Amino acid sequence: METVTTAVEARAIVKKWKNEGKTVGFVPTMGYLHEGHMSLVQKAAEQNEKVVLSIFVNPMQFSPNEDLDKYPRDFDADSKLCEDNGVDLIIYPDPKEMYPEGFCSFVDMTGPTRELCGKSRPIHFRGVCTVVTKLFNIVQPDRAYFGQKDAQQLSVIRRMVTDLNMPIEIVGCPIVREKDGLAKSSRNQYLSEEERKAALILSKSVFVGQELVKKGERNAKVVCDAIREIITSEPLAKIDYVEAVDFDTIEKIDKLQGTILVAIAVYIGSTRLIDNFIDTV
Ligand code: PAF
Numbered sequence: 001m002e003t004v005t006t007a008v009e010a011r012a013i014v015k016k017w018k019n020e021g022k023t024v025g026f027v028p029t030m031g032y033l034h035e036g037h038m039s040l041v042q043k044a045a046e047q048n049e050k051v052v053l054s055i056f057v058n059p060m061q062f063s064p065n066e067d068l069d070k071y072p073r074d075f076d077a078d079s080k081l082c083e084d085n086g087v088d089l090i091i092y093p094d095p096k097e098m099y100p101e102g103f104c105s106f107v108d109m110t111g112p113t114r115e116l117c118g119k120s121r122p123i124h125f126r127g128v129c130t131v132v133t134k135l136f137n138i139v140q141p142d143r144a145y146f147g148q149k150d151a152q153q154l155s156v157i158r159r160m161v162t163d164l165n166m167p168i169e170i171v172g173c174p175i176v177r178e179k180d181g182l183a184k185s186s187r188n189q190y191l192s193e194e195e196r197k198a199a200l201i202l203s204k205s206v207f208v209g210q211e212l213v214k215k216g217e218r219n220a221k222v223v224c225d226a227i228r229e230i231i232t233s234e235p236l237a238k239i240d241y242v243e244a245v246d247f248d249t250i251e252k253i254d255k256l257q258g259t260i261l262v263a264i265a266v267y268i269g270s271t272r273l274i275d276n277f278i279d280t281v
Contacts (some may be wrong), residue, residue: 001083002018007138010091014052014139022049026141026168028132031055032186033081036176037170040145043173045086049051052139053082054091061127062159072186091138095255098134107133107161112159112250116152116263119273120240128153129160143169147176149183149275155250171200177203178267183275190206190271198236202275205230205242210277218256220244231266239267240272245277256281 004010026045031038037053044051049103055078074090076229082090106126112118113125116200146154154172168240176184181194181203191199191274205227214224224242246253247261256279263276 001079001087001090003079004091004125005090005094006097007093008269010052010089010138013089014141017050018140022048023143024048024052024141026144027051027053027087027133027138028135028144028146029055030057030071030186031052031078032074032188032189033078034176034184036147036149036184038081039176039251040147040173041082041085041173044143044145045064045145045259050088051086052089052091052141053087053136054093054139056091056093056135057129058098058127058131059095060099060130061124063072063121063123066121067190067240070188070190083197088275091135098131105278106130107160107164109156109160109163109197112152112156112248115155115245115252116241116243117265118152118250120265125153125156129156131158133160133166136168141168143171145171145173146174147174148278149175149185149274150251151247151263151278155247155261159248181207183272183273187271187273191268195236195268198234199239199271199273201231201234201268202264202273206262206264206275206277210279213256213260213262213277213279213281220252220254220256220260220262223256223262226260227264231264236268238267240267 026233033260055069097228107129108126158170209223209227242264244262247259259280267276
């Protein structure tokens, strides 16, 4: 496994692989890797001959009041996990490499970025789309892997790739959960012991909503109200949103039909966590 810090080095390595006829799978991350990321790496390794993973805590997708400075970082542990799981190349740039002096070009999107996390984090998806476009341009992978935990991000990236004719297959991978149900997230480490227990309310409520849909409930309000009621029973939890949307357009829906995303964002203390389920009904 190699680690590089510049776009030029990454390009040269990938170019050599491409000249040898090898396919390349790409997993963009912000580091502090866990089993969720490794499930993306494993999928990439199954489907491609080479796997590239980037580690870059992207300042552009954090608002000034968010957790950019305290976002967890542990390059040595990340590097070991990557080595153990068959990553061939880590790209580990610093912000000056990604956003050199004078940087002023952005990839912005309307539609699917308006609801859910786009409402409470207004600049977030512009930052995500810009950095992912840059990383795609650097790596030029055949396939790129995104977790369903960030379901809106997955939908946004699919839209971006279609709209901007990027020749990359976007592969979505299922949410990986702790044994007790909590969706794995680098932000879980912010939680105190008491908050960690309280955070279970997210998966608990999502599972109840999912079950209702499975049993035939098609009224979005009924499903979202059931989820809200459960979350409200936890004193440490504060709802940011509970919404049902069409997965492709991220538009709110009243009637559950087609491929639906029921997504929640909840503060546990000062930590904002997300969870969701997707179903085709
Ligand atoms: O999901 C993430 O970790 C980030 O949003 C991503 C896709 C790596 C872009 O910074």
